[in-house]
Amino acid sequence: MFGLFGKNKPVKIRGVDDNRKYGVAAKNVKELLKKGCKLLKLPLPGAHVCLYADGTKVTEEFFPSLPDNADVVLLSRDQTWSGVACDISQLLMVDRHGDGLIEAAQGLLTDELSPKRRKILADLLLNLEDRSELESREEDEEWFKGVDARFKTKSAYMKSNCESRIRGYMKEVDDATKTIQKAKVRAEYLKASQCLLEMLKTARYNGCYFDRTKKEPDRLCTQEGWFTCQGSFDQQACQSFHSVNPYSSRESRIVFSTWNLDHRIEKRRAVIPALQEALQNHKSADVNLNYFYGLLFTRENLKLVHIVCHKKGAHNLLCDTKKMFRRAGDANKGKQDKGKRRRLI
Incomplete structure (x- = not known):
């Protein structure tokens, strides 16, 4: 033989x-x-x-x-x-901490040729380099590379990052004013837009979603800073169990920037057009702006999704016409309150 x-x-x-x-x-x-x-x-x-x-x-x-x-x-x-999984298990069981464990993982990765095993080891190495317990710029200077000097803590930067995304949504609402031809409708739309802006300012642009120092359910992450993908708009949960902790390392922070706050009922295709349509024959005071605010800027309609789970095609979900206008009782109450104010004057 x-x-x-x-x-x-x-x-x-x-x-x-x-x-x-x-x-x-x-x-x-x-x-x-x-x-x-x-x-x-x-x-x-x-x-x-x-x-x-x-x-x-x-x-x-x-x-x-x-x-x-x-x-x-x-x-x-x-x-x-049992193969490479056993190799990684052995690595984790070794009594090493900090740089020693990272160095061991790097040694395995350097000597590995299989693309699948390299991916597993690379993901493991990324999680081993976890410095999420550190918060200030002085404690973790590497994390803050490329971050404006005005941010002194990770939470402050993450809060601002979320605010910027929400501000972007508000800008799209404002920009839609240019598409309205009728002056009367445009005027009512501007009133509605201003009202939505004031609501956002009161909520501080919902920056709490990314701020791990906030309490549940205001934040979208754990107290340690872990975010979990909520799955595409048409799923109850992420099928791939995507997760990331942008507080742990600079690389994870950059990776998280590719995640999306996705509107289930789409902002451009459904929500903004529905708001414009509602104002064609109604005043802004008659429109349920709380409903539209929830769809545009809150977790009521937003899902945090990994870029792979972000489906860019049409969602085919529409606004609920029964919720788009204020109830008659609310409208009458508003008129009564206005009448009382006039009598007082």
């Missing part, structure tokens, strides 16, 4: 608890075990070899089909190997 009498086959061998790899050439598994046990100082009786990638046991029959320089793991009688 080729495995017993063929030429030497070069492989890269390592132990379960050692990330270093050693080059060994052997004609068969028997010779590989003998050389490997001597090199790694393991007892030969009961020793066996598995593929590093998926834990497949290397037998004499399987040995000839191994590619040159294949990665294998040498195990003693009672040891097992």
Whole structure:
């Protein structure tokens, strides 16, 4: 048989608890075990070899089909190997902290060729570099690279980041004024827009959504700063379990900037046009601006989604016509209050 009498086959061998790899050439598994046990100082009786990638046991029959320089793991009688997941598990079980654990993960990643395993290790390494417990610029200068000097804490920056997004939505509401042809309708729309702006100012542009120092349910993250994707507009939850902690590192902060506060009922295609339509034959005082405010600027209609879960096509969801106008009782109450004010004058 080729495995017993063929030429030497070069492989890269390592132990379960050692990330270093050693080059060994052997004609068969028997010779590989003998050389490997001597090199790694393991007892030969009961020793066996598995593929590093998926834990497949290397037998004499399987040995000839191994590619040159294949990665294998040498195990003693009672040891097992389940592939790269086991490798990562071993890494996490090692009593290392801080830079030592990060260095170990970097060592695995540097020596890894499989794209899938590199992705797993890269994600692990990103989470190991967690400095989320640090808050101020003085404590974590790396996090604040590229951030305006006026921000002294991570929470203050994240709050401002959310406010900027919400301000952008308000700007789109204002810009829609230019599309209205009738002067009377435009005037009422301007009143409605100004009212929405005042409501936003009172709510401080809902910057609390990204601020981990706020209380639940005002914030969208945990107290540590973890955000979880809420899934696309037509799903109850994210099917991929996306999560990120922008407070943990500069890289995570930049990644989070690609996440979206997505309108389930679309802002441009549905909400703003519905507001304009409502004002065609009604005054702004007759329109339920609280309803439109909720759709435009609050979690009532906003979902935080990973960029992959952000569906840019038409959502095909419309505003509820039953909620677009104030109830008759509310309108009459407003007129009564106005009458009382006139009598007082």
